[in-house]
Amino acid sequence: MSQGIECVLKVAVGTLAALVLVGLARGRPAFLAAHRRRVLQALAVLGGLAFLNFGGLHTDGTPLHLWDQYHYFVGSKFFPELGYDGLYVATIQARREQLPELPPPARLRDLRTNALVSLAAAADHTREVRARFSDARWREFSADAARFYLRDDIFLDNGLKATPSHIQILRLFSRWLPFRTRSMYLLALLDFVLLALSAYVIHRAFGLEALAGVALTFGIGFCSRYYWVGGAFLRQDWLAALILAAASLRSGRNKLAGAAVAYASVVRIFPAIFAGPLLLHWLMRGNHREAARFLGMFAAVAAALFLAGWIPQPAAWPQSIAGLITHSRTVFPNSVGLRVPFITSFANLRGGLVNPDTLYDYVAISRDYAATLLSRLWLVVPATIAFVWLALRAAIRAEDAAAAFVLGIALIFALTAPTCYYGTYFALMPLVRPVRTAAVFLGASVLTYAVAIAVLAMSSAGWMQLNGAAVFGPASLLLGLALIDWMLHFPVRAKA
Numbered sequence: 001m002s003q004g005i006e007c008v009l010k011v012a013v014g015t016l017a018a019l020v021l022v023g024l025a026r027g028r029p030a031f032l033a034a035h036r037r038r039v040l041q042a043l044a045v046l047g048g049l050a051f052l053n054f055g056g057l058h059t060d061g062t063p064l065h066l067w068d069q070y071h072y073f074v075g076s077k078f079f080p081e082l083g084y085d086g087l088y089v090a091t092i093q094a095r096r097e098q099l100p101e102l103p104p105p106a107r108l109r110d111l112r113t114n115a116l117v118s119l120a121a122a123a124d125h126t127r128e129v130r131a132r133f134s135d136a137r138w139r140e141f142s143a144d145a146a147r148f149y150l151r152d153d154i155f156l157d158n159g160l161k162a163t164p165s166h167i168q169i170l171r172l173f174s175r176w177l178p179f180r181t182r183s184m185y186l187l188a189l190l191d192f193v194l195l196a197l198s199a200y201v202i203h204r205a206f207g208l209e210a211l212a213g214v215a216l217t218f219g220i221g222f223c224s225r226y227y228w229v230g231g232a233f234l235r236q237d238w239l240a241a242l243i244l245a246a247a248s249l250r251s252g253r254n255k256l257a258g259a260a261v262a263y264a265s266v267v268r269i270f271p272a273i274f275a276g277p278l279l280l281h282w283l284m285r286g287n288h289r290e291a292a293r294f295l296g297m298f299a300a301v302a303a304a305l306f307l308a309g310w311i312p313q314p315a316a317w318p319q320s321i322a323g324l325i326t327h328s329r330t331v332f333p334n335s336v337g338l339r340v341p342f343i344t345s346f347a348n349l350r351g352g353l354v355n356p357d358t359l360y361d362y363v364a365i366s367r368d369y370a371a372t373l374l375s376r377l378w379l380v381v382p383a384t385i386a387f388v389w390l391a392l393r394a395a396i397r398a399e400d401a402a403a404a405f406v407l408g409i410a411l412i413f414a415l416t417a418p419t420c421y422y423g424t425y426f427a428l429m430p431l432v433r434p435v436r437t438a439a440v441f442l443g444a445s446v447l448t449y450a451v452a453i454a455v456l457a458m459s460s461a462g463w464m465q466l467n468g469a470a471v472f473g474p475a476s477l478l479l480g481l482a483l484i485d486w487m488l489h490f491p492v493r494a495k496a
Contacts, residue, residue: 001053001056001057001059001061002059003059003227003456004453006053006056006225007449007453008449008453009054010220010445011446014220014442014445015446017043017047017216017220017438017442018439018442018446021435021438022439024039024040025435025436037208040208040209040211041208041212043212043215043216044199044208044211044215044216046215046219047212047214047216047217047220048215048219050216050219050220051218051219051224051225051226052226052230053226057226057230058226058227058230063230064185064188064231065188065229065230066150066184067154067157068231068235069179069187069231069232070148070150071159072170072174072233072234072235073170073174073184073187073233074087074091074145074179075159075160076160077174077175077179078090078144079167079171079313081133081141082129083132083316084111084160084323085110085111085129085319086111086125086129087111088111088159090126090129090130090141090145091155092105092126093126093129093130094141094146095145097142098145098146104119105119105155106118106119107155109159110122110125111158114158114326116156144178145179147178147180158327161324161327162267163266163267163269163320164309164310164313164317164320165267165305165306165309166234166268166309167309167316168312169234169308170233173187173234174187174233184231184233187233187234188231188232188233190233190237191232191233191234191236191237194236194237194239194240195236195240198239198243198244199214201243201244202214202243202431204247205247205250205402206247206250206431206434207434209434210431210434212434212438213429213430213431213438214431214438216430216438216442217427217437217438217441217442218424220442221426222423222445222448222449223420223421223422223475224421224424224426224427228420228421235421236424237267238263238264238267238268238271239424241260241264242260242261242264242274242428244256244260245257245260245405246402246406246428246431249402249405250400250401254290254293254294254401255293255294256297257297257405258296258297258298259298259300259301261275261294261298262297262299262301262302265302266302266305266309267305268422269324270412270418271408271425273408273411273412273415274405274408274411274412275294275298276411277391277392277404277405277408277411278294278395278401278404278405278408279294279295280404281395281404282401290401331366331370331417332365332468333348334420334471335419335420335472336417336419336420336423336472336475336476337414337418337476338383338414338417338480339373339380339384339417340417340476341474341480342383343369343373343380344369348365348372348469349469349470349473350464350465351459351464351466351467351470353365353368353467354467384415387410387483388410388411388414388415390410390487390488391407391411391414392407394407394487397490398490398491398492398493399493403431403432403490403491406428406429406431407487408425409425409426409428409429409483412425413479413480420472420475429482429483429486432490433489433490433491436489437486440482440485440486443482444478447474447478448471448475448478451470451474455467455470455471
């Protein structure tokens with residue numbers, strides 16, 4: 001399914017689902033009220049089908065994400081030799097040996113410095129990485145790395161960014177398997193199993209309304225499209241852990257919640273922010289025992305996972321942290337966050353900074369974002385403070401711990417600007433006031449898809465250069481408005 005067709009379809013489906021949700025909220029027409037349970041069940045199924053693009057899956061019609069699995073499968077399996085810097089140079093060398101008829105790429109990203117360099121400039125680094133392999137391991141790596149055709153632009157990406165702990169978890173699966181189609185199907189299945197279990201947990205802890213709202217938000221949301229990481233390898237484990245944490249808090253299992261948040265935080269770092277509004281909620285209500293139980297288990301599990309990534313390779317964590325800091329300082333064209341609409345210049349919005357011949361070379365775009373941020377700090381800082389204040393105010397007044405926990409969504413949006421596919425955390429919003437929240441979010445999503453359609457049309461007409469900022473600037477604005485509405489209508493605990 002092409003991206004254009006997907007956008008048109010999601011506009012139609014999202015509009016219909018939003019109208020049905022509005023009808024459910026108002027109790028009109030009578031048919032919806034009379035068959036409320038069946039309608040909610042149908043909406044939950046609709047959300048799941050929408051995520052799969054109604055069978056269309058990726059733009060080439062396949063269920064697998066070869067690009068992503070190459071990074072996470074091959075990168076984790078051979079991490080002892082590749083580290084964080086060797087994936088691209090080693091793969092190119094393996095292709096030279098296994099597929100000499102295939103022209104090598106003209107350039108690649110040097111994962112030591114994050115700069116784009118010529119292949120000749122990477123010669124010494126290539127020899128150094130090759131020397132890390134025994135002959136037997138090199139033969140195994142070459143058989144995997146040269147198995148599939150990889151487009152040259154894959155070597156311009158940003159490498160494997162998983163934390164050392166997450167890599168050890170990935171290696172529980174990847175180290176035993178060859179990089180083959182059958183293996184990719186098996187590993188892609190893990191995320192589907194986790195999503196299915198998450199659906200069960202939501203239904204059990206929060207009910208059918210929440211399940212329908214989350215399914216629609218996840219299935220139709222622009223940031224959670226199958227296009228981004230569908231059919232990849234353990235890319236939704238952190239989201240499943242956050243859902244488990246919210247469900248555990250709803251049932252009073254605070255230690256289990258702490259363990260789940262610790263897992264999500266160690267493998268993806270930013271989910272640790274979810275603990276902030278939760279702890280504030282407990283402390284302001286004098287629930288110190290609950291906070292201590294949560295924090296104690298969080299610390300124990302986080303420490304265990306940290307050691308699991310540190311013991312095999314002590315140098316991995318400093319390298320990972322340095323790489324994540326460098327990566328986080330770059331606002332990419334497909335980033336989402338409160339600051340993104342403020343720091344998107346008109347030149348960036350119309351694609352004037354995009355050079356089709358330098359894919360993934362974001363130097364000019366990054367500089368423009370940084371310069372615009374400095375010139376608009378007078379807007380960004382007050383907006384961030386106001387947004388954080390709304391979130392913390394709602395957390396203090398929230399009706400229960402699970403609701404306070406979910407407000408981490410607003411803090412992440414205000415304080416970070418991750419690439420869009422981490423925006424799947426928005427799927428947790430309908431755990432609070434499911435019907436209304438999902439309806440508003442779908443409205444924002446429909447407008448985002450409409451923007452994407454307009455950008456595709458203008459690009460085809462030659463009126464602008466196709467670029468991510470033209471979509472994710474407006475998308476971030478719409479998500480921000482949806483979050484403001486959500487926080488202003490947040491359920492408050494009744495006074496005794």
